[in-house]
Amino acid sequence: MRFLLLILLILPLSAGAETVVLGLSRDRINITANFDGSEILVFGAVKREVPISDEEPLEVIVTVAGPSTPVVVRRKDKRYGIWVNNAAVEVDAAPSFYAVATSGPLEDVLLRVEDLRHKITTTRAIRSVGAPDDIRDSSKFTDALIRVRQQNGLYQLLEGVVAFDQQTLFNTSIRLPANLTEGGYTTRIFLTRGGAVVSDYEATIFVGKxxxxxxxxxxxxxxxxxxxxxxxxxxxxxxxxxxxxxxxxxxx
Incomplete structure (x- = not known):
């Protein structure tokens, strides 16, 4: 019985041994007539209950997500010499802006199962429940949406741009384009070890005219x-x- 009590006391300490503390250069962005985009600085530190160990080093992932809305993605085909809309899929919820910044290659700092659980990558952040029965390749519509928004600077994958000093202090900057949607922009920080999330933190930046x-x-x-x-x-x-x-x- 005493052994079980000791285990129960140790588990919370181990789970909270490393937690992330977040800071933002600003928590509100004002859109004016001459607004041409903005840059936010995300910085923070790792709070520890125990000294730094010789385990596998920590990694940091930062995501910034704009308001999500439904989007209709249409596919054009060439018929009789002209381009016409041939099929359409409605994506249930896609962030108007989405950026992922990491301290290393994404495939090295995040496991797929953790991505599925926390919805970190751009593909996981987009929610598409289903498509019409006559469309067999609905995933291509989501891929096309991501590709178009990447070209417009609205979706960004920034690998290796998070500076992580002495496994304690980290910082990065993310550029927000001029064509922002008003609303709350959710900023999340994930600490990972071996691709598994060990701590996370969330804050909101408000964007408005x-x-x-x-x-x-x-x-x-x-x-x-x-x-x-x-x-x-x-x-x-x-x-x-x-x-x-x-x-x-x-x-x-």
Whole structure:
């Protein structure tokens, strides 16, 4: 009985022997008229209850995920000399932005079973329940979505960019593009050893429009008629002003 109690006391200590402490350079990103993207610095440390051992070294994985929304992916085929939509698959939830940064090659720092459990890689972060019965290669639609968003800088795989000093301090930077979706961006840190996750931590960065951009955005959603009339009026006044300025320059 005493032996069992001793084991129960030791297990929590071992499970929490190494935990990750996270820091962010900012917890909010404001989108303004001249917003051309942003860069966030993710840094942290490994908190230990015991000294560093000679076991297999730790590795660090950082993920940043934007708001997830359904996406319809269409495939085009050439028919009679023109390209037409031939098939479509609706992906149930795909992050608008997703970045994975690691301290080493991904295949070395993460086991597949751990990826399945924590949904770390881009493929696992996308949720696609099913496809129409007449589509046999639905996985290709998900691959195409990932490929297109990678080309646009919205999906990123950054292997070996996490600096991990003395198995204690780590840091990395992730570039966010200009075409961000508003909402909460979930930042997760995973400590792994031998590909298995030993600790994880999560925080949220909020991205949103501010100032005049926010007011115009809310006006377009709450009062679209007023927004449309105002847009037309501004366009007419701008055209009239440009025409008047051109006439003055021509007559001078």
């Amino acid at each position: 501010v100032g005049l951009e926010r007011w115009l955005y809310m006006l377009s959603r709450s009062q679209p008629l007023v927004y449309g009339i105002m847009s037309i009026t501004i366009a007419v006044l701008a055209g009239w002003g440009a025409s008047a300025a051109f006439r003055l320059l021509r007559n001078s």
